[in-house]
Amino acid sequence: MPAFSQDFLKRRNADSKLSPSLHLTNATKITFLPMWMRDSYIRASKAPQDDNHKDFFYELILMMKNLDAPRHSDEFWMRKSLHLAKKAAEQDEVPVGAILVVDNHIISKSFNKKEQWRTPIGHAEVICVHRASQKLDRWRLSDATLYVTLEPCVMCAGMLVQSRIGRLVYGTKDPKGGGIHSLYQLSEDSRLNHRFEVTSGVLAEECGKILSDFFKQRRKRPMENDTDRVTKKKPT
Numbered sequence: 718m719p720a721f722s723q724d725f726l727k728r729r730n731a732d733s734k735l736s737p738s739l740h741l742t743n744a745t746k747i748t749f750l751p752m753w754m755r756d757s758y759i760r761a762s763k764a765p766q767d768d769n770h771k772d773f774f775y776e777l778i779l780m781m782k783n784l785d786a787p788r789h790s791d792e793f794w795m796r797k798s799l800h801l802a803k804k805a806a807e808q809d810e811v812p813v814g815a816i817l818v819v820d821n822h823i824i825s826k827s828f829n830k831k832e833q834w835r836t837p838i839g840h841a842e843v844i845c846v847h848r849a850s851q852k853l854d855r856w857r858l859s860d861a862t863l864y865v866t867l868e869p870c871v872m873c874a875g876m877l878v879q880s881r882i883g884r885l886v887y888g889t890k891d892p893k894g895g896g897i898h899s900l901y902q903l904s905e906d907s908r909l910n911h912r913f914e915v916t917s918g919v920l921a922e923e924c925g926k927i928l929s930d931f932f933k934q935r936r937k938r939p940m941e942n943d944t945d946r947v948t949k950k951k952p953t
Protein backbone atom coordinates (compact mmCIF):
# COMPACT_ATOMS: atom_id res chain seq x y z
CA MET A 718 0.00 0.00 0.00
CA PRO A 719 1.58 3.30 -1.01
CA ALA A 720 1.65 6.30 1.34
CA PHE A 721 -0.97 8.94 0.59
CA SER A 722 -0.95 12.63 1.29
CA GLN A 723 -2.83 13.85 4.36
CA ASP A 724 -5.07 15.94 2.13
CA PHE A 725 -6.08 12.93 0.13
CA LEU A 726 -6.82 10.84 3.21
CA LYS A 727 -8.96 13.63 4.64
CA ARG A 728 -10.86 13.88 1.39
CA ARG A 729 -11.33 10.12 1.25
CA ASN A 730 -12.72 10.08 4.81
CA ALA A 731 -15.10 12.90 4.02
CA ASP A 732 -16.29 11.05 0.91
CA SER A 733 -17.08 7.91 2.85
CA LYS A 734 -19.43 9.92 5.08
CA LEU A 735 -21.47 11.12 2.12
CA SER A 736 -24.92 9.74 1.61
CA PRO A 737 -24.70 6.42 -0.23
CA SER A 738 -27.22 7.81 -2.68
CA LEU A 739 -24.34 9.92 -3.98
CA HIS A 740 -22.47 6.80 -5.00
CA LEU A 741 -22.41 6.79 -8.76
CA THR A 742 -23.96 4.12 -10.88
CA ASN A 743 -21.66 2.19 -13.19
CA ALA A 744 -23.21 3.84 -16.24
CA THR A 745 -22.45 7.30 -14.81
CA LYS A 746 -18.90 6.27 -13.95
CA ILE A 747 -18.26 4.98 -17.45
CA THR A 748 -19.66 8.19 -18.96
CA PHE A 749 -17.67 10.53 -16.77
CA LEU A 750 -14.50 8.51 -16.27
CA PRO A 751 -12.63 9.92 -19.30
CA MET A 752 -13.51 13.52 -18.28
CA TRP A 753 -12.49 12.84 -14.72
CA MET A 754 -9.20 11.27 -15.82
CA ARG A 755 -8.36 14.25 -18.03
CA ASP A 756 -9.09 16.80 -15.27
CA SER A 757 -7.25 14.81 -12.62
CA TYR A 758 -4.27 14.36 -14.86
CA ILE A 759 -4.10 18.09 -15.61
CA ARG A 760 -4.33 18.83 -11.87
CA ALA A 761 -1.69 16.23 -11.05
CA SER A 762 0.72 17.36 -13.73
CA LYS A 763 0.53 20.95 -12.49
CA ALA A 764 1.21 19.93 -8.89
CA PRO A 765 4.67 20.70 -7.56
CA GLN A 766 4.91 17.46 -5.55
CA ASP A 767 4.58 13.79 -6.28
CA ASP A 768 1.70 13.36 -3.81
CA ASN A 769 -0.95 14.39 -6.30
CA HIS A 770 0.33 11.88 -8.82
CA LYS A 771 -0.05 9.11 -6.26
CA ASP A 772 -3.53 10.34 -5.41
CA PHE A 773 -4.46 10.36 -9.06
CA PHE A 774 -3.44 6.76 -9.63
CA TYR A 775 -4.93 5.59 -6.35
CA GLU A 776 -8.26 7.25 -7.18
CA LEU A 777 -8.12 5.61 -10.58
CA ILE A 778 -7.59 2.17 -9.01
CA LEU A 779 -10.48 2.77 -6.59
CA MET A 780 -12.77 3.78 -9.41
CA MET A 781 -11.86 0.80 -11.56
CA LYS A 782 -12.38 -1.51 -8.57
CA ASN A 783 -15.81 0.00 -8.07
CA LEU A 784 -16.66 -0.54 -11.72
CA ASP A 785 -15.93 -4.21 -11.31
CA ALA A 786 -17.95 -4.58 -8.09
CA PRO A 787 -20.79 -7.04 -8.78
CA ARG A 788 -24.37 -5.81 -8.55
CA HIS A 789 -25.90 -8.28 -6.18
CA SER A 790 -29.05 -10.15 -7.17
CA ASP A 791 -32.39 -9.95 -5.38
CA GLU A 792 -31.74 -13.50 -4.11
CA PHE A 793 -28.48 -12.35 -2.56
CA TRP A 794 -30.17 -9.63 -0.49
CA MET A 795 -33.18 -11.81 0.31
CA ARG A 796 -30.82 -14.47 1.65
CA LYS A 797 -29.50 -11.85 4.07
CA SER A 798 -33.05 -10.85 5.10
CA LEU A 799 -33.82 -14.51 5.65
CA HIS A 800 -30.81 -14.77 7.93
CA LEU A 801 -32.27 -11.89 9.99
CA ALA A 802 -35.64 -13.65 10.09
CA LYS A 803 -33.90 -16.69 11.58
CA LYS A 804 -32.40 -14.44 14.26
CA ALA A 805 -35.93 -13.20 15.06
CA ALA A 806 -37.15 -16.77 15.51
CA GLU A 807 -34.26 -17.49 17.89
CA GLN A 808 -35.47 -14.56 19.99
CA ASP A 809 -39.05 -15.82 19.92
CA GLU A 810 -40.21 -13.11 17.50
CA VAL A 811 -42.30 -13.83 14.41
CA PRO A 812 -39.51 -14.48 11.88
CA VAL A 813 -39.51 -11.58 9.44
CA GLY A 814 -36.29 -9.90 8.35
CA ALA A 815 -35.67 -6.76 6.30
CA ILE A 816 -32.74 -5.01 4.65
CA LEU A 817 -32.67 -1.62 2.98
CA VAL A 818 -30.24 -1.23 0.10
CA VAL A 819 -29.15 1.87 -1.81
CA ASP A 820 -26.87 1.46 -4.81
CA ASN A 821 -25.64 -1.99 -3.85
CA HIS A 822 -24.90 -0.97 -0.21
CA ILE A 823 -26.77 -2.06 2.92
CA ILE A 824 -28.02 1.03 4.72
CA SER A 825 -29.97 -0.67 7.50
CA LYS A 826 -31.31 -4.03 8.57
CA SER A 827 -33.71 -5.32 11.15
CA PHE A 828 -36.00 -8.08 12.18
CA ASN A 829 -39.36 -8.12 13.86
CA LYS A 830 -39.16 -6.84 17.46
CA LYS A 831 -42.83 -6.58 18.35
CA GLU A 832 -42.56 -8.77 21.45
CA GLN A 833 -39.25 -7.44 22.78
CA TRP A 834 -40.24 -3.81 22.34
CA ARG A 835 -43.87 -4.46 23.27
CA THR A 836 -45.12 -2.28 20.44
CA PRO A 837 -47.47 -2.88 17.52
CA ILE A 838 -45.15 -0.87 15.25
CA GLY A 839 -42.15 -3.13 15.88
CA HIS A 840 -42.27 -4.68 12.40
CA ALA A 841 -38.99 -5.36 10.60
CA GLU A 842 -39.85 -2.93 7.77
CA VAL A 843 -40.70 -0.02 10.08
CA ILE A 844 -37.50 -0.41 12.12
CA CYS A 845 -35.40 -0.87 8.99
CA VAL A 846 -36.81 2.19 7.20
CA HIS A 847 -36.61 4.32 10.35
CA ARG A 848 -32.96 3.38 10.83
CA ALA A 849 -32.18 4.13 7.19
CA SER A 850 -33.77 7.57 7.46
CA GLN A 851 -31.77 8.31 10.60
CA LYS A 852 -28.58 7.19 8.93
CA LEU A 853 -29.14 9.04 5.67
CA ASP A 854 -30.67 12.02 7.45
CA ARG A 855 -33.65 12.12 5.11
CA TRP A 856 -37.08 10.52 4.94
CA ARG A 857 -37.39 10.33 1.15
CA LEU A 858 -36.04 6.95 0.07
CA SER A 859 -36.86 6.94 -3.62
CA ASP A 860 -33.38 5.53 -4.44
CA ALA A 861 -33.78 2.63 -2.01
CA THR A 862 -34.92 -0.97 -2.29
CA LEU A 863 -36.40 -2.71 0.70
CA TYR A 864 -35.97 -6.50 0.88
CA VAL A 865 -38.33 -8.23 3.28
CA THR A 866 -39.10 -11.90 3.75
CA LEU A 867 -42.88 -11.45 4.14
CA GLU A 868 -45.34 -9.33 2.18
CA PRO A 869 -45.69 -6.06 4.14
CA CYS A 870 -48.86 -5.55 6.18
CA VAL A 871 -51.16 -2.56 5.65
CA MET A 872 -49.23 -0.46 8.20
CA CYS A 873 -45.86 -1.21 6.57
CA ALA A 874 -47.20 -0.75 3.03
CA GLY A 875 -48.55 2.67 4.11
CA MET A 876 -45.21 3.50 5.68
CA LEU A 877 -43.47 2.59 2.39
CA VAL A 878 -45.76 5.01 0.56
CA GLN A 879 -44.82 7.69 3.11
CA SER A 880 -41.11 7.01 2.63
CA ARG A 881 -41.45 7.30 -1.18
CA ILE A 882 -39.63 3.99 -1.42
CA GLY A 883 -38.19 3.23 -4.86
CA ARG A 884 -38.66 -0.51 -4.93
CA LEU A 885 -39.90 -3.34 -2.73
CA VAL A 886 -38.82 -6.97 -2.99
CA TYR A 887 -40.57 -9.49 -0.79
CA GLY A 888 -40.44 -13.23 -0.28
CA THR A 889 -43.68 -14.94 0.60
CA LYS A 890 -47.24 -13.64 0.38
CA ASP A 891 -49.30 -12.95 3.50
CA PRO A 892 -52.87 -13.98 2.60
CA LYS A 893 -54.18 -12.87 6.01
CA GLY A 894 -52.63 -9.42 6.19
CA GLY A 895 -50.71 -8.47 3.04
CA GLY A 896 -51.08 -4.86 1.97
CA ILE A 897 -49.25 -5.16 -1.37
CA HIS A 898 -51.05 -7.94 -3.24
CA SER A 899 -53.05 -10.22 -0.94
CA LEU A 900 -55.67 -8.00 0.72
CA TYR A 901 -54.85 -4.52 -0.55
CA GLN A 902 -52.70 -3.23 -3.39
CA LEU A 903 -51.25 -0.11 -1.80
CA SER A 904 -48.16 0.02 -4.01
CA GLU A 905 -50.27 0.61 -7.11
CA ASP A 906 -53.24 2.56 -5.74
CA SER A 907 -53.57 5.62 -7.97
CA ARG A 908 -55.45 7.51 -5.23
CA LEU A 909 -52.22 7.69 -3.21
CA ASN A 910 -49.48 10.17 -4.02
CA HIS A 911 -46.76 7.56 -4.49
CA ARG A 912 -46.53 4.22 -6.25
CA PHE A 913 -43.57 1.91 -6.32
CA GLU A 914 -42.15 -1.08 -8.14
CA VAL A 915 -42.65 -4.46 -6.49
CA THR A 916 -40.98 -7.83 -7.06
CA SER A 917 -42.53 -10.72 -5.17
CA GLY A 918 -41.80 -14.40 -4.62
CA VAL A 919 -38.01 -14.14 -4.14
CA LEU A 920 -37.00 -17.23 -2.11
CA ALA A 921 -40.72 -17.49 -1.32
CA GLU A 922 -40.57 -21.10 -0.25
CA GLU A 923 -37.81 -20.58 2.31
CA CYS A 924 -39.34 -17.34 3.57
CA GLY A 925 -42.69 -19.10 4.04
CA LYS A 926 -41.22 -22.21 5.63
CA ILE A 927 -39.45 -20.34 8.40
CA LEU A 928 -42.82 -18.77 9.33
CA SER A 929 -44.82 -21.99 9.22
CA ASP A 930 -42.14 -23.82 11.25
CA PHE A 931 -42.21 -21.03 13.83
CA PHE A 932 -45.99 -21.12 14.27
CA LYS A 933 -46.02 -24.93 14.33
CA GLN A 934 -43.45 -24.82 17.12
CA ARG A 935 -45.38 -22.12 18.99
CA ARG A 936 -48.66 -24.05 18.87
CA LYS A 937 -46.93 -26.98 20.57
CA ARG A 938 -45.86 -24.81 23.49
CA PRO A 939 -47.81 -24.88 26.77
CA MET A 940 -49.93 -21.79 27.24
CA GLU A 941 -48.14 -20.55 30.39
CA ASN A 942 -44.91 -20.16 28.41
CA ASP A 943 -46.51 -17.71 26.07
CA THR A 944 -45.54 -14.27 27.40
CA ASP A 945 -48.11 -12.53 25.26
CA ARG A 946 -50.97 -14.53 26.69
CA VAL A 947 -49.60 -14.28 30.23
CA THR A 948 -49.38 -10.48 30.09
CA LYS A 949 -52.95 -10.37 28.82
CA LYS A 950 -54.17 -12.23 31.94
CA LYS A 951 -56.23 -10.02 34.19
CA PRO A 952 -55.04 -9.84 37.83
CA THR A 953 -57.34 -11.70 40.20
Ligand SMILES: [Zn+2]
Pocket residue numbers: 840842869870871872873874
Ligand atom coordinates in the same frame (compact mmCIF):
# COMPACT_ATOMS: atom_id res chain seq x y z
ZN1 LIG B 1 -45.92 -4.65 8.93
